[in-house]
Amino acid sequence: MNARPPDSILRCTHHFAARPSLTFEEAIQFLHQLCSGPGANLTYSWQFIDKPSEGDICVYFQVSAPTPLIDGIHYLDNETTYRPSQELEVQEVRFGFIPGIGEKEAGRVRTAKRAFASNDERTIRNYPLPIINEPPMYVVGEKSGQRVMAPNAVQLANQQQQLDALAASRRHAGMQPQARKQDDDSDEESNRVSTRALAVTRFKRNHELLAEILLLMPRAVPSPYEKTDKAELEAKFATKRELAELTEKLSQEEHDMEDVIKIDETTPAREAPKTST
Known part of the structure; x- marks a missing residue:
């Protein structure tokens, strides 16, 4: 089987009608339909997107996401990427903290800058395009990962699997078995901070701050009627x-x-009566 070209994508085999414009709401609804219902029965095959016309809708499945940078700091925010110019790309992530040392604030910021040459020729493609001989496959739903093969292709795939298994058994017989060292994930597990642990830490911190504030506040004057x-x-x-x-x-x-x-x-006062003689 030929090596897959690096610029090929896992594109949907269904042809979608061209549309001159697509709003954000329509795009979200369209993607939801592709992930559930009849859209889950669509097949995807490795193809190219080459010089699409105006209004063409190309649906493809991203096999793997870019590998994130691990630097021992836990970030609460998502990484943002933007290009202020043609020669520079900036990836920035905020609200980071080092777990396990008792940091009470997540104020660390990581900024990664990537430079591009002004004469970047990564978009140049060599012609003619090679033929990709891989059958369509399902990417969502219960049949995720299954391929739709023709009868002859199924027979050839079974023969190829048998040959690969035979070659692997021969290599295994010729090699001395070595004990595989188990990966020690104890440090990695200890560095992880769950949402509940983070919430408890914030609650304790707020409780301590409130206790300090109440300690500094003057005490209330006792009521004169308390001991009456x-x-x-x-x-x-x-x-x-x-x-x-x-x-x-x-x-x-x-x-x-x-x-x-x-x-x-x-x-x-009344006068006394006079007597006559």
Whole structure:
């Protein structure tokens, strides 16, 4: 089987009608339909996208994503890529922290800059294009990874698998078996921070900050009624109420007496009757 060209892609074998424009919402709906329902039964084969016309819709499946850079720092944000110029590409990721050392803030930023030559010729393609002799395959759904082969292709594939198995058994017999060293993932597992652990750490940090704030705040003035006896207070109120009633009664009596005195003073004296002789 011929080597697959590096610029080939796993393209959908179904032909889609050309459209002059496609909005963001239509694109999202279109991709969802390709991943579920009837779209899961479409096959994909290794092809080229060569000089497409205006409005052509090319659907392809990305086999593998770019390998991320591992530098021992855990980032909470996604990496962003942009090109400020034709000669420079910038990849930036924010909110990083080193797990396992007790960092309370994720403020690390990693910026990777990649330079391109001004006369970049990576888009140049050699013609004629080679023929890719690989059958179509399913990429989503229950048949993911299965290939659709013609009867002759199935027989040839079985023969090729048998030859490969025979060659592998011969190589295995000629080689001394070596014990495979198990990969030690303890350090990698210890460096991973789960979402729950991160949430607990943030909660503890906020609790400590709140405790410091409350410690610096002045204490509230105690209420003067905290140590007051209710029964004693009611007894005092009753005594004062009786005293007020007596005072009011005495004041009323004095007022009545003053009225009587005033009436007596304002009444004119009568002359004594004269007797005649």
